[in-house]
Amino acid sequence: MSTQGTDAALLRIFLAALVILGSTTLPMLVTPSAQAQPTGTATSTERKFLKLSLDSVTPTAITTTSDPTLTISGSIMNIGDREVKDVTVRAQRGAAIATPRDLRATLQLDQVNYDVNGDFEDVVPQLDKGERTKFTVTIPLRPGGGTDKQTLNITEPGVYPLLLNVNGKPDYGNQARLDDARFLLPVLGVPPPAKTLDAPEANQAVTAPTDAPVATTLLWPLADRPRLVAGVPGSAEGKVELTDDELAASLAKGGRLDQLLGALETVFDATPTRDRALASSVCLAVDPDLLITVQAMTRGYRVLASPSDPDGATRPGTGAAQAQTWLDRLRALAGTMCTVALPFAQVDLDALAAVNDPDLSARAMNAPAELVDSILATKSVRGVSLPDSGSIDKGAGMLLRGHGFTTAVLADSAVTPEGTADPSDTATPTTGRGDSKQQPTATQHAASAESADPDVIRLPAITAAPPSPPATAANPAAPNGNPTATPAVDPALRVATFDIWSATALAALGSNPPTPSFTPAKVRYEVSNDSRVARLQDALGAVSWAALNPQPNQPRSLLLVPPQQWSASKDEGTALLRQVELLMRGNLATPRPFQDLVAQPPDPRPYELDYLSQAAADAVPDRFIAPARDQGHRISELMRALVEVPEADPTPRQFLDPLRDDLIRALSLSDRRTGDATQADTFAQRRVDQTTRAMDNMYRSVTVLPPGGVYTLASEQSPLLLVARNDLPVSIRIKFRIQAPHEAKITDLQEQQLPAKGTRSFQIPTEVSDSRNLVIPISLTTPDGIPLGNATSVSVRSNAYGQALAIITACAGVLLFLLAGRRLWRRFRGQPDPADEGFDPGTRRRVNRYLRAKKRVIQQEHQEAQ
Structure with a gap:
């Protein structure tokens, strides 16, 4: 056969194939986006036709007494550029979650991995552009009940991934999967199928094993982005300015902070018969910066008319009443349950350690517990720190231990058995803070993700002081030498670890869900693509997994840690609390108070910190370290010069602490996990600039007043009269720095004190030996020699003749002596x-x-x- 004949035959075969497959293949080639991508993948934002959203899942958790069918309601919207016909949906199920990592990873799998399929159910014959429709899918949980309908075939307790698949036929295309939604379904027990006339003897219910309930502790964070305008020192009036009035809306009915409190109030009501087991396992974690701001709002406040113009006009705030109501509700709750202080303003402890300012560190770390106790009238858990990032470096660990913290609450992936970290890792280029910040390898992260660390571990390398010496004859007071002596405190820092998978799922709740720094890179995706109902189901499943899946050689323990700036709604928070309560009622979980968790002895194996690379990427940039250090040093220098006057407000500490707080807020991790830290950097730079200007003004507020003109001394030993002014609302100690010329001798007055908002005159003993005009530079300093105010100069002129007068006087005296001697000599000789x-x-x-x-x-x- 010729070449032309062969080519013609192949062409005819190809055209025949196109005719046969054209109705299916060609449209898919033209419109590849008709195949929905797995939720959370990078291409999920490329949907062209339909958008599926879940509205409800009933029941949210399956128990032996639940209805034997699952009902899923949702909505479908045509977001494409053409109508879609024959819209159908069906439910699909994957295998039960076998490892904690799969709680997140399974939600990224394609629909082929959800191999148990329900029936397609018709939704609407046609959906026009921009049109939305509701649907409800009901599917039996298990076979039986005399129905031939496809079921989810769930026969054992566990946490199951479900997928809701929507199909349709776009114009110019064929039937295809156009979108889907994934979520987790916790099955605490399998109910029997419905009894029917055809199947009167239904299968029995299947319960989960309850012989090893998981000890559960839940932290309930209350925090907010820093709102106080920077650069405003404390005052006796107590009025404050806020950057915006968003906090008032958050505290008001329906706001974020209102709903977080409302969920606790709903579950922990005052019913006398209510079981208090759940309440004992929950601990309020409160940001002291939020409390300071809310308390200040109750006294009235003002708000910037433009948040971008901190020096511009202001308007009255509207949230004083809401702030008082919310604060009263929080005090009532704090008085009945565990409370612990969060780090001030969600400060980056690694950046704080890099600043290395003792006074700033003390304010950020030691003051929070005192602030929480004084404002909420309670006694909070002491010695425990909850870093916002869930991961710290060695510098932050040493800082914690040096300030008396015995325990830090960290992600279980942020620590590793001693000696297992990669020694070749070096400091991350984004930090440059002098510490070796380990970058865990993918293998280490995978290993830590699959195996849970003990509840409490010990870091021998992070110590506050050398251990106590052993008991000897020369040291009878050592613990072993004296039975009545107090046992030595372990100098090493301890870490209470929390589960990163449940924490990642809890972070996804709410209207503004972040992805935590400790979430592994391979399972990071934009969770806001999922509906809030789906994200709630994922959280309920993650919370339930440990209770349903005992692991060999691993502790039966679960510490649940939502993000500090949590945006869960009242309904979501209530659902979470009810789920934990359901686990406890079913003997799958047991309450464990937070105090008991941190007090238990650590695992005997030594561990070390494993600073996470994503935590380093989300950290406060280095460019804010030096300015915070410089201004913190200036605040401390000024504090040493101020004088505390009894019964006078404000005190030096009340006056300067707000400026220290501003520097701490500039190091906040708030809003740094959104994928774009531009806004957080802008806020931080603005705070540093405003604090710097405020400190410049304070140092200029104490000065010596220029006398004006020429100052004439009445004699060569007349005092020099000077006036010093203090515009600060607190008294201050000063010293005069006078650079006297050689022709003048000025007595040093030593340390003096200026009253608050006042002036004081000083007579400085001065001796001038020249009648010419002398220019004397004069300035003020603190007792430590730090310059204050503006230097000035005094022109001095003396009425004395100076050196010439002394010579003339001496000559006259000599002449008088000679004449008197001459007369006496002649009289003695009788001449x-x-x-x-x-x-x-x-x-x-x-x-x-x-x-x-x-x-x-x-x-x-x-x-x-x-």
């Missing part, structure tokens, strides 16, 4: 003095009589006057 010549004796006698008569008259007048 008349030539100076007496021409003065005859008669005249001399008359002068003498006159002088004696004048003396008698003066004496007589004096006697008459007496």
Whole structure:
């Protein structure tokens, strides 16, 4: 056969294939986006036709007493550019979750991995562009009940991934899967199928094993983005300015913080018969910066008219009443349950350690517990730190231990058995803070993700002080030498680990869900593509997994840690609390107070920190470290010069602590896990700039007033009169720095004190040996020598003749001495003095009589006057 004949035959075969397959293949080639992508993948935003959203899942968790069918309601919207016909949906199920990692990873799998399929159910014959329709799918949980309908075939308890698949036929295309939604379904027990006339004897219910309930602790965070305007020191009036009034809306009915409290109030009501087991396992974790702001709002406040203009106009705030109501509700709850303080303003502890300012660190770490206790009238758990990132480096660990913290709450992937970290890892280029910040390898992360760490572990390398010496004859007070002595405190920092998979699922709740820094890279995706109902189901499934899946050689323990700036709604929070309560009622979980968790002895194996690479990427940038250090140092220098006056407000600490708080807020991790930290960087830079300007103004507020003109001394030893002014609302100690020229000698007054908002005059002993105009530079400093105010100069002129007068006086004295000696010498030799010549004796006698008569008259007048 010729070449032309062969080519023609192949062409005919190809065209025949296109005719046969054209109705199916060609449209799919033209419109590849008609195949829905797995939720959360990078291409999920490329949907062209339909958008599927879940509205409800009933029941949210399956128990032995649940209805034997699952009902899923949702909505479908045509978001494409053409109508879609024959819209149908069906439910599909995958295998039960076998490992904690699969709680997240399974939600990224394609629909082929969900191999148990229900029946397609018709939704609508046609859906036009922009049109939305509701649907409901009901599917039996298990076979039986006399129905031939496809079921989910769930016969054992567990956490199951479900997928809702929507199919349709777009114009110019064929029937295809156009979108889907994935979620987890916790099955705590399998109910028997429905009894029917055809199947009167239904299968029995299947229960989960309850011989090893999981000890469960839940933290309930209350925090917010820093709102106070920076650069405003404390005052006696107590009025504050906020950057915006969003916090008022959050505290008001229906706001985020209102709903978080409302969920607790709904579940922990005052019913006398209510089981208090759940309440004992929940601990409030409160940001002291939020409490400071809310308490200040109750006294009235103002709000910037433009948040981008901190020096611009302000308007009255509207949330004083809401703040008072919310604060009263929180006090009532805190008085009945565990409370612990979060780090101030969600500060980045690694950045705080890099700043290395003792006063700033003390304010950020030691003050929070005191603030929480004083504002909420409670006694919080002490010695425990909850870093917002869930991962810290060695510098932050040393900082915690050095400030008396015995325990840190960290992600279980942020620690590793000692010696297993990769020694070749170096400091991350984004930090540069002098610490070796380990970058875990993928293998290490995978291993830590699959195996749970003990509840509490010990970090021998992170210590506050050397261990106590052993008991000896020379040291009888050692613990072993004296039975009554207090046991030595373990110098090493301990870590209470939390499960990263449940924490990742809890973080996905709410209207503004972040992806935590400790979530592994392979399972990070944009969770906001999922509906809130689906994300709630994922959280309920993650919370339930440990209770349903005992693991060999692993603790039966679960610490649930939502993100600190949590946006869960009241309904979502209530559903979560009810799920934990359901686990406890079913003996699948047991309550464990937070105090008991942190007090239990650590695992005997040594561990070390494994600073996560994503935590380093989400950290506060290095460019804010040096400015925070510099301004913190200036605050401390000024604090040492201020004087605390009894019964005077504000005190030096009340006056300067707000500025320290501003520096801490500049190091906040708030809003740094959104994928774009531009706004967080802008807020931080603005706070640093405003604090710097405020400190400049304070140092300029204490100054010596220029006298003006030339200052004339009455004599060469007249005092120099100076006036110093203090515009600060607190008293301050000062010293004069006077650079006296060689012609002047000025006495040092040593340390002096200026009153608050007042002036004071000073007489400085001065001796000038020159009658010329002298220019004397004068300035003020703190007792430590830190310059205050603006330097000035005084022009001084003395009425004394100076050196010439001294010479003339000396010459006159010498001449007088010589003349007197000459007269005495001549009188001694009996020779008349030539100076007496021409003065005859008669005249001399008359002068003498006159002088004696004048003396008698003066004496007589004096006697008459007496």
